[in-house]
Amino acid sequence: MSKGIWISMIACLLIAGAGAGGTYWIHQSAERDLNEGPLLAAAGQTQTAAQPAAAKAKKTRKEIIEDSQKRVVTIESGEGLGSGFLYNGKGDLLTNAHVVAGSRDVTVRTMSHKEYKGKVIGIGTDTDVAVVRVTELKATQPLQIARSNKAEIGDEILALGSPLGLENTVTTGIISGLGRSFDIEPYTYSNLYQISAPIAPGNSGGPLVSAETGDVLGINSASATDEAGIGFSIPIASVLKQAEAWSEHPMSELPDVSSDDSDDYDGRDTLADSQSTVASFYQSLNAGDYVTAYSLLGSDWQSKTSYEDFRSGYLKTGYISIGTLTAEEQDGGAMVSVDITAEERRDTGTVYQTYRMSYSVGYENGNLKILHGKGKKVD
Template sequence: MNWRAVLVFLGILLMLGGGFVTYFELKEMIPRQLKGAPLLAVGEKTKSLKDIIFETQKYVVMIETDSGNQGSGFLYNDKGDLITNAHVVSGVRHVRVKTADARELVGEVIGISTEIDVAVVRVPELAGHDSLNLVKYEKASVGDEVLSIGSPLGLHNTVTTGMISGVGRSLLISPYTYNDLYQISTPISHGNSGGPLVDTTTGSVLGINSAGLENSSIGFSIPIVNVLPLIEGWSLEPMTMLPGISLTDGEQTLVEDKQPLDQMASYLVKHFYDAINIGDYVYAYTLLGVDWQESTSYVKFRDSLIHLRNISIDDEHISLTDDEAMVTVVISADERVDGSYKFVKQQITFRVGYDDDQLKLLNSKSKYLQ
């Protein structure tokens, strides 16, 4: 017997057997690892819920009208177009838009339905900006986890979380007919209308939050996939005539109705620290006034904050002059020192005021607290 031939033959069998075992192990592993999870590019990191919330908030606005309506909207393309509910902007041609970075702009209604509760508002100053991703081809399912962002009772950029608790719901709230709605466990109250319903896994918009049952945690959202053709049609060809509005109405100017400076200044400081907490130093840098930016490069700005994490505002005091606010906050944070983190407290005073008609952080001074 040729033992050498036998040994070679056995070696080949072992190699083939190992290959089959590896194949079947991989076959079982791959679906198990990827099921229900988005595919990631090499080096790409999954986003936390906190990241998704802040990234969404940047593109959600508060909308107000001179007729007393107040609601929300969100940026969906690079033309500066906002999606909102028709009942938020009905009866007017122009609206006030308040952005996440405390700007107050004017938008024009370029599309509105009298039957489906959806409308589009164009804000020229927002053209060229990034926008939210939309789920264009699929619908959500019962059990999908979602979050809603809007301005209930004027509380800008309020977040609630929940899940899809029903699908295919129908409502009639005159004059609008709502069909094939998502039922959600995030409450929708006055001011939430028009805000986005967001998938907590991907950060993409699933629907337009539109109605809620009074004194309950049940809300309803229009699936974006159902109304996207209508929305995109208005963006391509804006309506020249709006229902119930004459051409001369378009020449009227909005009455200036700015929020109190102390509220806006407080909001801007909190928004600044939200950006720092998720590591979005580029966006935080845009909240600084021109003089501060000219005296501090972006690299120097980032390096002064990159060693802090888990920042929380423990106390706040605001004093006002005619056109500026001094916002003094006490913050707690974990600070990296010599490769490890320690708990620290700081007192920071921000001077907040208008810079080229935009509310900005003009400068700051800080000190550590014992």
């Protein structure tokens, strides 16, 4: 399918990037079926003697995740918040250009919550990739890189990063498509991996890792949010030579790749990011991940509703269909409105009730949170 035809099937695009936000939407409307409950309720095999002594034991998925997380970081810049990962022995991190655009100096935070000062030593103007150097991390072993395009449809993968500011998050899936291409000014994306692992704002720059080998296959960069479980990752082999060139010869001056080049690109697009926060809240509930859903609530809401009460309030609610998400600016955030239809299990049987919901979304400690919510039944 040609690039033009493929793009014609997609309205717009989400860069899953900076600012526990920084997103472009593919069909920003109809964020698919998310979930909420009562809407305002607050053994391993032993090595045999015949096995060669030099044979390297295959890592379990848990071991791959644990090893990878130690080399994945959260990056905070003037554009907001994103992710990155160590790719060489010099303390150099790979990330997306849109995560660090407009910044020379950034803050890097590791899994152990240690913070370091990082310096952008290379950044693309039309390719969404950048390199950040943290000299204090040069003694840390980097992730293993897949130096050629080895991924195939059906390969199991892991996506690591800090979606919505939730650090050390891992999602799983498969390579669900190959060769996807599109443009989001000022960047051109070519021959991307399409993945089923859920990614969200803040994931940008994080590694796409093989669930079998632990090798980095790509850089997670964008998400199609009206189609459940569709994300996009830049193949690592397509940008590795450029990254290595920057590591060998750092840029003395950085080119201007700020958001001025595109009205659509904004590391803190509050309206889109607020919609994404509400969408992620529903997605978490739909998956039964009440911990993540609860973490998206603001401190005031949490102070009035314990986690136990929050969780129990949703146990009799099944699948929820969500309509078009709309957002209006308000001081320090946005008001997000949406109509949903909830599957409610009652003593008399299962009913489907529609509600009109409104959520006040704003920043707390640099991350978007759902501060308050209200709703009413729709006959």
